[in-house]
Amino acid sequence: MWRKVTATSFSSLKSSIFFKRLHLQQATKHNAASASAVSRFATVAPLQEKDGRCPFITFVLGGPGSGKGTQCIKIVETFGFKHLSAGDLLRREMVSNSEYGSMILNTIKEGRIVPSEVTVKLILKEMESSDNHKFLIDGFPRSEENRIAFEKISGAEPDVVLFFDCPEDVMVKRVLSRNQGRIDDNIDTIKKRLKVFEALNLPVIDYYAKKGKVHRINAVGTVDEIFEQVRPVFKACEQKALNRS
């Protein structure tokens, strides 16, 4: 099982100035939030096994309905990754009597981003309790502040970033016909999510593109056609991932 070498401290969420600010002016204040995140989250030693090996991490990004979850299922089947969807972890936390339940519900309904402390904690908990060493982290990081929080708290960086690039009209159509009873699958929330994606998530993609980590996938086409663009990305790094196991 993966574990952090040193303990991570999560400061009290409810008394967090950062938390309150996110809820007041999230989309317009993202630069300030990122700057705050740099100083806010404690740097710790990297996520690693007892023998010092590190997990192989893929971030799976793209707008709402771009097909991230659908492609993750195929990557899991073909390449044996552990799939961690940030949205699914938050939805599970929401219905689990968590003290954050109503905050998560309201945030998701409004198409905004849950404070990073909560999401990073859920992701790291899953990673630490998994026997797998290859992770697909789907729908995360959704903002620079998410990214900085993860990198600082875990001490880890992604090996690969997949970006499912999809036109807005296609994303809207897919979300509206998803039919899974999600509270954010309605036109008003989708419009907000698209704005948040552009304002907060594109800068993250840009950041990793500058580091040469982004693999852009044209997300228009059939599920199988899209997977044929994804497959070579993981074929190319199979050996690197194996060396971590």
Ligand SMILES: Nc1ncnc2c1ncn2[C@@H]1O[C@H](COP(=O)(O)OP(=O)(O)OP(=O)(O)O)[C@@H](O)[C@H]1O
């Ligand atoms: N290539 C495709 N062609 C047609 N429909 C698709 C395709 N890929 C996914 N879908 C469908 O579109 C909907 C959204 O896909 P999916 O849930 O994978 O998107 P997502 O990127 O995970 O969205 P979100 O960020 O909202 O979780 C689903 O109903 C899925 O079955």
Ligand SMILES: Nc1ccn([C@H]2C[C@H](O)[C@@H](COP(=O)(O)O)O2)c(=O)n1
């Ligand atoms: N890093 C994340 C991921 C997700 N959320 C919230 C806000 C999203 O609109 C919602 C659904 O996520 P999805 O299933 O579409 O990936 O969950 C977040 O706040 N932070």
Ligand SMILES: [Mg+2]
């Ligand atoms: Mg999804």
